[in-house]
Amino acid sequence: MALPDDQERSATEPGAPAPRPGRLTRIRGGLPRTGLAVVCGLLLGLAFPPFDLWPLSILGAAGLSLLVRGRTVRQGAWTGFAFGFPFFLLLLDWLRVIGTDAMIGLAALEALFVAAMGAGLALTSRLRAWPLWAACLWVAQEWARDRLPFGGFPWGRLAFANTGSPFTPLAALGGAPLVTFAVALCGALLAWASLRVRGPLRARRMPRAAAFAGVGAVATVLAGYAVPVPTAADDTVKVALVQGNVAQPGMDFLGRPMMVLNNHAAATERLAADVKAGKVPRPDAVIWPENSSDLNPFLDPAAYARINQAVQAIGVPTLVGALIDGPDNQHVQNEGIVWDPNTGPGASYTKQHPVPFGEYVPFRAELSTVITRLQRIARDFYPGTHSGVMQLGPARIGDVICFEVAYDEIVRDTVNQGGRVIVVQTNNATYALTGQPEQQLAMSRLRAVEHGRAVLIAATSGISAVVAPDGTVLQHTKELTAAELSATVPLRDGKTVADRVGAAPEWALAVAGLLACGAALLGGVRRRRSGGIPDGTPAESESLTPVAP
Structure with a gap:
């Protein structure tokens, strides 16, 4: 069947955007990426006790950075969820004692935060120095999980997989958030280096960029050894x-x-x-x-x-x-x-922070009639002040x-x-x-x-x-x-320095990550308005082919 003149020209003219693939084709094309996200999430789970394979926390963060690199916001969010859900299922397996439904429900809830981070990682992967913004977004994600909902549930922070690693002394400077930042930065730098090693050498400085990223990752790992941990007794x-x-x-x-x-x-x-x-x-x-x-x-x-x-x-x-x-x-x-x-x-x-659904029941009147198991919590714990x-x-x-x-x-x-x-x-x-x-x-x-x-x-x-x-x-x-x-x-x-600065490093890093997301969104809007990127078409930098730094 002949195409109308305008459609025929749009399909054959040089430089015309290719027709967008159908929904089923996009789903099938995304399955390998989703499977890799699941694998990376499980690798991150193995970094935590009782397995204690802390180097896998770096590989998990690196894998997620690679998988969302150059993706759309929606693709990044889905990849983040596909990464986070199996991670939390493995990490929170001990909740089976309460009930498999409790384990699955909490894992899904926590994975939504990782999905939001995945969307942010996809956005900021279009920016220069994106490994830095990726590490900031890990801190922002943990900041949110630490507080929301019902006072938060901070289990599964990257820092808690690195309590006996070279990153650990950094806690004396900036607490758990700084440890998380360093681990995530190391992983993102490794991802950056791998993109430049395996990509086409379109610029002579790409090998130098890969070497620079690799050195940066090693320096991040070794930085903790330069931090003195005070132990002298008074x-x-x-x-x-x-x-x-x-x-x-x-x-x-x-x-x-x-x-x-x-x-x-x-x-x-x-x-x-x-x-x-x-x-x-x-x-x-x-x-x-x-x-x-x-x-x-x-x-x-x-x-x-x-x-x-x-x-x-x-x-x-x-x-x-x-x-x-x-x-x-x-x-x-x-x-x-x-x-x-x-x-x-x-x-x-x-105790100041009772555990929701374990030590008190939010919306007790409404939920107890639906989830009868909650009736075993006869009285709510009253928080200390x-x-x-x-x-x-x-x-x-x-x-x-x-x-x-x-x-x-x-x-x-x-x-x-x-x-x-x-x-x-x-x-x-x-x-x-x-x-x-x-x-x-x-x-x-x-x-x-x-x-x-x-x-x-x-x-x-x-x-x-x-x-x-x-x-x-x-x-x-x-x-x-x-x-x-x-x-x-x-x-x-x-x-320690961490005692004195309190939550300031966490807030600074989290806000930096969110501002980077804002900058990426603003840049995308400006490019679309200038005609550089047609609506709905991924930017050139959205592919896994590396661009010159």
Whole structure:
């Protein structure tokens, strides 16, 4: 059939845009890219505990940069989702204990942030120095996930895969965001170098550009070695961590009433016997984990008496974890309570960041009728309003509870307000032997370096650990075993650069990434208006063929 004159000319004239491929053709053409995105996402998942293959975090970031290079915004978003969804499925596999639907739902929600980043990466790949903007967008994506929705869920930050890598010391300068930036920058530089190595040599400086990018990536990896991590002690304290264990892992870890409390009291009394026998030094303070008392000691006389008995046996102040009634019948408070052997309970810290759908139910009235499993959360946790800085014997501690160790500002506040050692009270019994305790331990290692503080982790069923200010794990327990750890740890008063600058590096890098997206959008609009790029036609730089820098 003959084409109309105008269509015939548009299809045959030199320089005329080629007809756009059909929808099915575009889908089929995008399948290999989608498959590669899935593979790269899984590689990134293997960088995190319990696998701990941290170099794969660089390769994962590099792979995503290559896959979205020169793509449209829509293609970048889809590639980002195809990368993020399998990554979070692998990372959050421990949520299967709660339910496969919970794991899939949270993975999909978190992947939407990566999809938005993928769109931004595609946009900024048209700009000069795009590896820099790519690294900034990784920080922006993590900034958003750290806060949205319901206070955010920062699991899976690139920094948390690099708690024992050459990038780790950078945390002392700019916290977790700077570590993420360095890892992402290294990956993007490797992607940039690979494009110039495999592309046609249209410019003599391309080999030099590839070499420059490679050197930049290596320098980024090695930069951490130039950062001094402060470890000198201003004082020391002898501490004991008690891991009493639980009856069984999973949703019903508590067992019968007072079982968990009896386990921790009995472990403390064993420790007291070892001290009396001279097997271990007498501690200055003892730390019990989150939920170590499964009954409210202020309402249950038996629970109060059992705690008092154990604390008097060891004879030193003990940090006890318990659930306490909140301001009304609908709320409870997750607390760490300083229990003195002579005066009983004293100062306390209430968890500031309860976990949505785990410790409280947003939109309870509406959702509980649809998701009946939420009815198991009978009462919501009431958030605390101040940091966990308390005096525990001779030590001024900064207490954080469980998932709070993932949130930058909560840990930073405890240090800036006077905490000389960081304490993490946690109850991972629900997720025992799933990899989640290893992921949380990794976060604690990064916090040690970030703030130049020893970190003491007390867990009901493991992993309890003693972490030095340089991130080294000095002691740790096995999971699902009763154990006690004794150690002398440094107390420090000095602050790292990260403590002093706070969230400023994160905000600066995130805003830079968003401004780069704005510049790319504005540039595209200007090109279309000038007639340089017909609407709906990708720019020349959108192909994977490299352009001269």
